[in-house]
Amino acid sequence: xxxxxxxxxxxxxxxxxxxxIGDLVAASQAGALFGMAHTWVxxxxxxxxxxxxxxxxxxxxxxxxxxxxxxxxxxxxRVALLNLVATWLVTVVTLAAELGGVALALQLATRLSxxxxxxxxALAVWxxxxxxxxELMERIFGLAGLSLLVFAVALVALPTDWPELGQGVWQVSTxxxxxxxxxxxxxxxxxxxxxxxEVFFFSSGGVEERWSAADLARARSNVLIGFPVGGFLALxxxxxxxxxxxxxxxxxSTLDEVARPVATAxxxxxxxxxxxxxxxxxxxxxxxxxxxAAYAAAQxxxxxxxxxxxxxxxxxxxxxxxVGLLLGVVMLMTTVDPVRLTEYMLVLSAVVLPLTxxxxxxxxxxxxxxxxxxxGRWMNLLGAVFLLLIVAxxxxxxxxxxxxxxxx
Amino acid sequence: xxxxxxxxxLDRQIVDxxxxxxxxxxxxxxxxxxxxxxYVDCLLTGQGALGARIGxxxxxxxxxxxxxxxxxxxxxxLRVPLSQVARVDSAVRLRCRAADLPPxxxxxxxxxxxxxxxxxxxxxxx
Numbered sequence: 001x002x003x004x005x006x007x008x009x010x011x012x013x014x015x016x017x018x019x020x021i022g023d024l025v026a027a028s029q030a031g032a033l034f035g036m037a038h039t040w041v042x043x044x045x046x047x048x049x050x051x052x053x054x055x056x057x058x059x060x061x062x063x064x065x066x067x068x069x070x071x072x073x074x075x076x077x078r079v080a081l082l083n084l085v086a087t088w089l090v091t092v093v094t095l096a097a098e099l100g101g102v103a104l105a106l107q108l109a110t111r112l113s114x115x116x117x118x119x120x121x122a123l124a125v126w127x128x129x130x131x132x133x134x135e136l137m138e139r140i141f142g143l144a145g146l147s148l149l150v151f152a153v154a155l156v157a158l159p160t161d162w163p164e165l166g167q168g169v170w171q172v173s174t175x176x177x178x179x180x181x182x183x184x185x186x187x188x189x190x191x192x193x194x195x196x197x198e199v200f201f202f203s204s205g206g207v208e209e210r211w212s213a214a215d216l217a218r219a220r221s222n223v224l225i226g227f228p229v230g231g232f233l234a235l236x237x238x239x240x241x242x243x244x245x246x247x248x249x250x251x252x253s254t255l256d257e258v259a260r261p262v263a264t265a266x267x268x269x270x271x272x273x274x275x276x277x278x279x280x281x282x283x284x285x286x287x288x289x290x291x292x293a294a295y296a297a298a299q300x301x302x303x304x305x306x307x308x309x310x311x312x313x314x315x316x317x318x319x320x321x322x323v324g325l326l327l328g329v330v331m332l333m334t335t336v337d338p339v340r341l342t343e344y345m346l347v348l349s350a351v352v353l354p355l356t357x358x359x360x361x362x363x364x365x366x367x368x369x370x371x372x373x374x375x376g377r378w379m380n381l382l383g384a385v386f387l388l389l390i391v392a393x394x395x396x397x398x399x400x401x402x403x404x405x406x407x408x
Numbered sequence: 409x410x411x412x413x414x415x416x417x418l419d420r421q422i423v424d425x426x427x428x429x430x431x432x433x434x435x436x437x438x439x440x441x442x443x444x445x446x447y448v449d450c451l452l453t454g455q456g457a458l459g460a461r462i463g464x465x466x467x468x469x470x471x472x473x474x475x476x477x478x479x480x481x482x483x484x485x486l487r488v489p490l491s492q493v494a495r496v497d498s499a500v501r502l503r504c505r506a507a508d509l510p511p512x513x514x515x516x517x518x519x520x521x522x523x524x525x526x527x528x529x530x531x532x533x534x
Binding site: 063064065069070072073076077078081129130131132133134301302303304305307308309310311312313315316318319322368369 | 428515523528530531534
């Protein structure tokens with residue numbers, strides 16, 4: 001019974017941990033502009049991230065090493081350094097966007113400007129990373145993130161035309177906005193679903209929690225159940241935006257507008273749940289991105305890293321973590337709109353996606369690290385097809401961003 | 409043979425006897441014995457050694473950043489005698505403890521000037 005409880009808890013935190021500021025923004029904008037016409041992107045993204053998270057988890061459990069720990073051995077110090085710089089920068093921009101999301105959620109709750117909340121949010125993120133146990137940290141924010149289910153509930157309360165919603169999934173059309181914008185939104189939504197830091201964090205987290213081959217089944221089920229349910233939450237974001245905004249052609253540019261249909265449908269309690277969900281998912285993702293950036297640097301240079309050792313014994317790791325957080329605060333203090341920052345972050349993430357996913361596929365086929373636990377033929381086929389999509393998204397991201405003027 | 413050596417050793421993670429991470433094999437130092445045969449003397453780890461190996465502007469930048477966070481630059485690389493290596497698998501495993509080796513100057517600098525000044529730095533959060 002206790003085991004079952006622990007397993008459920010693991011799955012539930014994966015669900016909450018799946019969604020972040022990128023999903024909130026990209027899914028809602030997709031729904032408002034194109035209705036349900038991007039559902040297939042979300043589906044493909046979820047299948048892909050499940051496959052790659054499984055590989056990353058297997059590598060961590062069997063070899064006891066995080067994926068990016070192995071990148072330098074495989075690619076050599078120069079290419080790996082380039083990879084590190086690109087990954088680190090994008091992860092720090094993501095961290096800034098998540099912090100901005102936390103601040104916007106607090107602004108929704110208190111009506112105080114988000115700029116007031118940014119430094120406090122960063123301080124709170126740092127305190128949690130400095131003091132809270134790894135597993136506890138994952139669970140608290142994962143579980144609180146489940147309040148995002150309020151969007152699915154709102155869908156029932158809103159005057160939803162279900163058959164029309166269902167038809168929208170199959171009728172892929174540009175709704176009069178043109179194909180460049182359609183594909184731009186598709187790339188952004190894809191990038192938000194397969195954000196690089198997610199696999200990164202997952203594999204380093206596995207090493208922190210000292211997975212062995214025996215924990216592999218549990219880790220695998222957490223992801224294989226948790227991420228698809230997380231994908232369902234993102235889908236409900238698309239659906240709510242479709243019902244509330246799609247017919248009127250209004251475009252979404254604030255978190256306030258994302259939450260408004262929930263408030264209309266369910267009143268104050270619904271709004272409170274939505275704000276709590278925004279806070280929890282962005283705060284949880286800020287923790288993950290903050291750690292991920294520091295993991296990347298420490299693993300490249302071979303420094304001691306992780307929350308299991310005393311901070312004074314991982315001084316370089318904790319210093320890099322602090323630098324990342326401070327940079328995030330500085331970025332937000334330029335008064336850039338966090339939603340806008342999220343849009344830029346998604347384009348950048350799309351560009352660097354292959355840097356994250358290619359090494360995973362390479363290492364997952366390396367018998368030197370995995371013995372006979374290397375990828376099977378079907379896994380490699382799935383991985384290779386998905387990698388092609390990732391490369392396509394990466395190549396298309398910048399041209400589409402320019403053609404559509406960042407989606408405006 | 410030399411190529412094999414580079415593949416087996418270079419860029420591997422160095423792990424001490426308790427599983428703590430010491431650094432990466434950033435370079436390898438050779439020595440020549442009495443009869444004139446070269447042999448592997450030490451594994452070198454540290455940003456200085458890495459910067460010198462990468463070379464060019466990028467390498468110099470790495471060295472400069474490391475020297476900025478050291479009390480008396482230039483920072484020498486940490487030398488791990490080959491006699492301390494117990495075995496090499498997915499990592500280079502030492503037979504001694506990290507504490508028995510000289511500490512990394514950058515780690516020591518950051519510990520003294522930044523991390524140790526923050527309350528709670530002596531307690532792992534787990």
